[in-house]
Amino acid sequence: MSATPETKNATLFEQLGGAGAVDAAVDIFYRKVLADYRINRFFDNVDMEKQAAKQKAFLTMAFGGPHNYTGEDMRKGHENLVKMGLDDSHFDAVMEHLGATLQELNVPQALIAQVAAIAESTRNDVLGR
Amino acid sequence: MLNITLGESKISCQANETVLEALLKANIQIPYGCQQGVCQSCLMCSLDAAPPVLAQAGLKDTLQKQNYFLACLCHPEQDMTVALPEQQGALLNASVIKKQQLTPDILRLVLQYDAELTFFAGQFVNLQRFDGLMRSYSIANSPQHDKILEFHIRRLPNGQFSNWVHDELGHGTPLTLTEAQGSCHYLPGRMEQPLLLIGTGSGLAPLYGIINDALAQGHTGAIHLYHGSRNQDGLYLIDEMRGLTKQFDNFNYTACLSGACVAEQAIETGYAQGRAHDLALNANQNLKGWRVYLCGHPEMVNQSKRAAYIKGASLSDIYADAFLVSNR
Ligand SMILES: Cc1cc2nc3c(=O)[nH]c(=O)nc-3n(C[C@H](O)[C@H](O)[C@H](O)COP(=O)(O)OP(=O)(O)OC[C@H]3O[C@@H](n4cnc5c(N)ncnc54)[C@H](O)[C@@H]3O)c2cc1C
């Protein structure tokens, strides 16, 4: 593709491939999360389709895509999980799966680092601190 | 400028406008979220024109085939009549042509309907009694010219609708039904894909329809059916399923009994011991690339969905109908 002004100024979300990339990543990412005994109890008793939609929301946000979540939303959204004992170790596990998912999809390291930075920036809100 | 019709409202959609934008501009509220084709909360269905391909990005193939689309991605190419997913169409009249006991608790009900109905085996319709009581039942047959629908209906202790069907519904009793819904059905394409079907009790109804449909369309991949019940009394169509395994090399059938005191004799005569989904999922460690159908007991469906997914099946390849029963 020629370097049009659009591609030069492409957002992180566009560089990753937009909604299509979220679709590809959600399948791999959510499977890793559900298979991980350290954190899968947080995902018990939820409808898988709805949960997959929420995982898409999560990835869209981490990919720098369009979303309406505020830090306050992140606090409220994970409030019950914090009551269940959600802590840094669980957050780290999710970060691990996020990175591994992007590696599996052959996303360049520089972009993975940007995604990780966005996700990392929500840590205190997610953990309710 | 094109016209969009939703229920009683007719609105115009400018070039460059999406259906969602046009609806919102006309002050018609429909659910929506990201407006980028990601969250799928603005799912709608076209009742006439096939929606633009781009408006169906990311939807399950069964939904695409039924003309579902995302309003936020849809730049109409012609006039469209659209509906929200749960919006029910007209009711059809139906009458009983056959009632046959399949097990002590499960009845085969065959109805004839009087108008046009498009459906796939495995979808469900809502049956409605004269007083308005309505319940969902899965379709066990493929569409034919004779306009019949087959259901397998299990009697629940004190269940209002199921007991009425078993005991009172007769040849002359008026009955109505809604349009077919749901995405749990067979679709041709990817004929070599292995299929895993797990059902408990009357959950065999949709699977029976899906299997016959797949075989009739020449599916070449392996097809594995696991049908489970607590005891021998709960299984049915056994001879017919065994017959199919002889007729089709790619069809495999496992009848599963989960009861504690399953007679040894039962095992000797070809039943597997254990719960259908445990047996099915233990026999297949890697489900990457498989298509999975799960029907019947909600807990079985939910557990299996998760397990099949973790074993590699992608979510868009897992079709499930949990036979949810309302809690009074
Ligand atoms: C998409 C879909 C497809 C379906 N397809 C079929 C089908 O093909 N065949 C079929 O038989 N059913 C099917 N069902 C279930 C069906 O719709 C009814 O829910 C079922 O027949 C019970 O209705 P009822 O009026 O007889 O019971 P209700 O009058 O609604 O009462 C049910 C009562 O039984 C209780 N109960 C719940 N579970 C059990 C149980 N396992 N044993 C005993 N009691 C229980 C409930 O708490 C409730 O009090 C399907 C459901 C859905 C959602």
Ligand code: HEM
């Ligand atoms: C890495 C930072 C994280 C971000 C940016 C994030 C983002 C999100 C978003 C956007 C939602 C959807 C909210 C909604 O629309 O309802 C969500 C829900 C959820 N998240 Fe997170 N999340 C993060 C970390 C975690 C961690 C560490 C866990 C647990 C191990 C977790 C578990 C969940 C669960 C279970 C839900 C669903 C809650 C429900 O259904 O009520 N999240 N998250």
